[in-house]
Amino acid sequence: MTFLEALAAGFALVAQWESIFFLSLGVLVGVFAGAIPGMSATMAVALTLPFTFALTPISGILLLLGVYKGGIFGGSIPAILIKTPGTPASSATAMDGYPLAEQGRAGEALSMSLYSSCIADFISNMALILFAAWLASFALNFGPPEMFTLIVFSLTIIAGVSGDSLIKGIVAATLGLILATVGLDFIGGTERLTFGTVELRGGINLVPMLIGLFAIPEIIAYIRNPAAREQRVRALGHAALKWVDFRRSLKSIFRGSAIGVFMGAIPGIGAAPSAFLSYSEARRNSPNRDNFGKGELEGVAAAEAGNNGVAGATLIPLLALGIPGDIITAIIIGAFMIHDLTPGPLLFQNNAQIVYALFLGLMASSVILLVVGSIAIRVFRYIADIPPDLLFPAVMVLCIFGVYAINNSIFDVALMLVMGVVGYIMLIFRFPAAPFLIAFILGPMLENSFRQALLMSRGSPEIFVRGPITILFWCLTILSVVMIIRATLRAARLKREAARSASRLEAQSKT
């Protein structure tokens, strides 16, 4: 199938009312879910996943991508209105968004957030379309040794940037890897860690695991302390954004989008560093730098551009290499799996029409987000007011129905509840969930490519340095490990100094 044929077939798939309807529904659900304090884009995508299997592949995946895009923008709403960022990336938005809300300019902050989100999202989608196919055609030359070294490289980045403790990140990744080994061994067909349970022979199902990991801990945390979720929502104020404010922020929006695209394309970096880098660059270059942190619209624009610039770019490694760049794309893999599609270079070869339909759908999602956001911006205040004592029990019911529906399995409900407890324990002991989930997804690929390579070479490890690609990935892995160790040591030193000075202050205040 040529490029034009694939594009035409993709257009035919997307230009159906079902596709546009489910994409719009996804954006709407995402914006609403992101706007509810305590819900996040991640949880919204995880909860929507079970509903996609009744749909066609393209409608299902577009629904999820819509939730993803809408959820990222929606996360800025509680950040601005009640200083409760739905995601770490929205913290940068809260830095100027909340002071604006305190000044009665929440509507302007939300409008700026919407426009910069849509522009950054559009630029990010363009980058995806330009680079994903090129990267996938390059990756078609990868054999098992190249794939193995690529995954090792991806794992080092993901383990390194996923939390404030590198060791806890690695422990979380090892937990994910060990759970990925459960099931029948793919070479010998013997049982591994199934404990004689028939349901575990096919391995641990991804969907119950990720819903358990991301939704149930939030419910447990709410039940433990319901008072912690009670927040005061700020008034919206005047919603229209002045053209002059928008025009002077354009430079920061484009810079933030470029930062987002670059950082999103590297697996594991995620939206938070991108949003903060974009914010700090905007502050450094802005003539209004003194106003940053006190209620500056350009600050909101920069943070949101950095945040949303990641959204399309993070799909580049997912679609081209099959490697999820962050938690949400790891969940989106679940939707591909439900429909027997495997993201990676072969997807471009075997299902090119679906890939191009996704590209076109993503482009449309930026426009839909603009429309949905503009209409809904006035009711956000009421969404943020949804009482958590009615919301969280509803999330639990959705989890039970959704998880059961995937495989018609009550065992999966038990699995979800167990994973929820594991997720809550990880939450309170500060273990990051991202390396756990990403390692769980990459684990089988890592092990299979390792063993296939060894079978090819009849046991000779030299196959792992057989050509320039493997050597390049080993070099990148070593570089990444060195940088991670340096950053970790520096962070540990700063932490020690902070703890020492806090101890000194405490001792002084006692005397």
Next chain:
Amino acid sequence: MLSRRAELFVGLGVIGMAAILLWLLIPGYITIPRRVPIPALSPAFWPNVIGWTMLLCGVLLTARAVTAPPPPDSIADDLRFTRPELLRVGALAVVLVTAYIALPIVGMVWTCMIVYFLMVLMTGAKRPIWGTVIAILLPLVLFYFFTKVAGVAIPQGRIVRLP
């Protein structure tokens, strides 16, 4: 930031998990074929690599907890459960375990109605009327979506069956 005691507990916990994996689960629950031509192709090879990595991380976490200066009490996170918190989380655990057992007997719709209502009660039941209405409607809507639209056979139980 966790206290030194909590970090020590985490480190020892990870060591314990790694030990269970290496010396209990891998020998007991991974079937290794009699003839494995290359040791790295054994089904136990990866789990062993992962287990040893976990053990090393546990040792490092424990060593860090022992050697690093502890954070002052004012900034250390308090992980202790208060009595009401413990009661609520305990009640949630009982409700969920009971619900799991009841699912095939009572049916998913009725079980979820009760779970929803009990969870509303656990958090103080500030809006009992809304809580009751949603407890009834939400499982019914989901039931009709999954059975009629998605074609999934939602467990109906043996007591009251829905059309």
